[in-house]
Amino acid sequence: MRVAVITVSDSVSQGKGADCSGPAVADRCKALGWDVVSTHVLPDDRAAIEKLLSAQADSGAVHLLVTTGGTGIGPRDTTPEATTAVCARLIPGFAELMRATGLQATRRAVLSRAVAGIRAQAIIVNLPGSPKGAVESLDAIADLLPHACDVIRGHHHG
Numbered sequence: 001m002r003v004a005v006i007t008v009s010d011s012v013s014q015g016k017g018a019d020c021s022g023p024a025v026a027d028r029c030k031a032l033g034w035d036v037v038s039t040h041v042l043p044d045d046r047a048a049i050e051k052l053l054s055a056q057a058d059s060g061a062v063h064l065l066v067t068t069g070g071t072g073i074g075p076r077d078t079t080p081e082a083t084t085a086v087c088a089r090l091i092p093g094f095a096e097l098m099r100a101t102g103l104q105a106t107r108r109a110v111l112s113r114a115v116a117g118i119r120a121q122a123i124i125v126n127l128p129g130s131p132k133g134a135v136e137s138l139d140a141i142a143d144l145l146p147h148a149c150d151v152i153r154g155h156h157h158g
Helices: 021-031 046-059 079-086 092-103 107-111 131-141 145-152
Strands: 002-008 035-042 064-068 116-119 122-127
Touching (some): 002 021, 046 064, 079 122, 092 116, 092 131, 122 131
Parallel strands (some): 002 035, 064 122
């Protein structure tokens, strides 16, 4: 499975902080046997997020796009809105499962507004901005993602 990892963070994009979440997610994807074909860092800017998600999904080069960051309740957290805007269909069960799993570790998991959806033949999944939360959320749905990517590409549900 080919994956793009996108970190959404004003501070990281401005060089004011290190990107810890993106590399943690990329490392976890590689450990799962997935091919991380690109990594990106963007500011918390809805238009920029929409543009990159659309371009990556429409390129056909990736099966899965995972974002990390911008899923909270802060005024600049717009990753879920950007994702929803570019997706043809949402996959609410992924977000529900990530929040339910996260709730076992911290009550703050319910503050996540992460969404998941489909654009072209790619799945887009929002993960939290913390490295631990991002990896735990990915792990919550990791076993489902290869099958889901196959199904949206027309493979039988079997």
